[in-house]
Amino acid sequence: MEKLSKLVEAGSNPFFANCEQTHTSAQVPSLFDESTESGPEVSVAGRIVVFRLMGKATFIKLLDRDGRIQCYVRQDEIGEEAYSAFKKYDLGDFVGVSGPLFKTKAGEITVRAKSVTLVSKSMRPLPEKWHGLADEDQIYRQRYLDLIVNDRSRSILQARSRIVREIREHLWSRDFLEVETPVFQTVAGGAAARPFFTRSNALNCDFSLRIALELPLKRLLVGGFDRVFEIGKVFRNEGISRRHSPEFTMLEVYQAYSDYRGMMDLFRSMIHRICENLLGTYDIQRPDGDVIHLAGSWTEARYKDLILNKTQDPDWFSRSREEKLKRATALGIEVDPASEDFEITNDVFGKLIEPTLIQPTFVTHLPKELVPLAKLSPNDPSTVEVFELCINGQEIAPAYSEQNDPIAQREAFEKQAGEEIQKIDHDFLTALEHGMPPAGGMGVGIDRLVMMLMGTQNLRDTILFPTLKPRATGES
């Protein structure tokens, strides 16, 4: 603060200044010619994150969008007056540095400053340079500080953006149309979750925020857009945890004249593309040391077989509700005693099987009660034509052969609405009655996908600004 007013008194307000950036920290090393031990003149710019002053010469490091670049500033090269002004710069200030390249004794390619310009002053100190910022609350509340000092956070969040870009390019290249559908919905459908509500003054009515993208996208199938996808935020007013965020990003894809098996190929090829173009590996290291192998064609397993295998009970599915309840409890899981038959079985799946599916596994033939929007399996009408892809012990992507029979769809909705207090989207049913082509559809939780690919343990590490409780008072 005092420094700033001194600067202004001295007639140089840094906030009026700007500078050139011809290259980034990542581009500079490739410009250096090892044979001549020299490089061209460059202009780099960034925030000072290292400041090592040694009398009449100083090393600084600038942080730009690609990382860090070292600069060497000498009094005899920028002049006495400029150097004494430079010495007053602080960690955290933004500067531009221009000059040729050289290699230090330690072998680091460095910009030898011919000029240094202060372009923005930092009036608050940076977090500790060695330990970085560790306070989790502050990491999320002041993400900008986290990004400055914690390289891991930077790379995860940059990777997220690049992953989404690969997904888009993959789908574009297969002639999918990217669309945007409404966040405000009169009936929040396509999933079962408590919605958030908001109000329109102009229309004098209440809206839910969407909990899924599904129903509007299927209307587009009816309308003849037979390959569509959307990447967007959905909102669920439920608990927050390491794996749950109230707003999160979904990809939903619908492809007519395909089915859930087509979605398998689509998703696998998408992940393989990311491995190849971005990660440079098909093996993902988990924090616990396990490795997820994404190469190849991935395992398939029937829901029923997984259950029978886990319960070690060949008669599981013919047992009574009470008997299942007893046995599930004996396996060491908590089950709501009021649960329906299929819910008990699904608790066994969710609590005992899913967490163990670290390697990619397509779980197929789910019981129809769990999935009201999918087609029944022709061979076994108690199951549906779907897969639930589990990787990293989490459900990453469910996909269906989408239900396009309006009568069957209405029945499934009514059954669901009877159990839970849920409204039926009648307009969607009307749309189905106009005819929807057979289609495969898939939903992908982008945040969880990034979590898996980046090997992080907390969903919030993949979200730039996670939802937090507002600060009670004042500012720091």
Next chain:
RNA sequence: GCCCGAUUAGCUCAGCUGGCCAGAGCAGUUGACUCUUAAUCAAUUGGUCCGGGGUUCGAAUCCCCGAUCGGGUACCA
């Protein structure tokens, strides 16, 4: 929602069997230093020990209430 844990300088943390002034490193400030890599060396500033109440001659430390955060758990096809 419930159960555990945490909260001390701008940041990272120590101190917690109740007892001389609440400490260190980094950052800041002042000085020395023309190849540093957590630069080094010397000096120095900085505290509502999360808030409130209680026990006690005495509380950062023990007890109660509250706030915030984290972990687990529940809800979430």
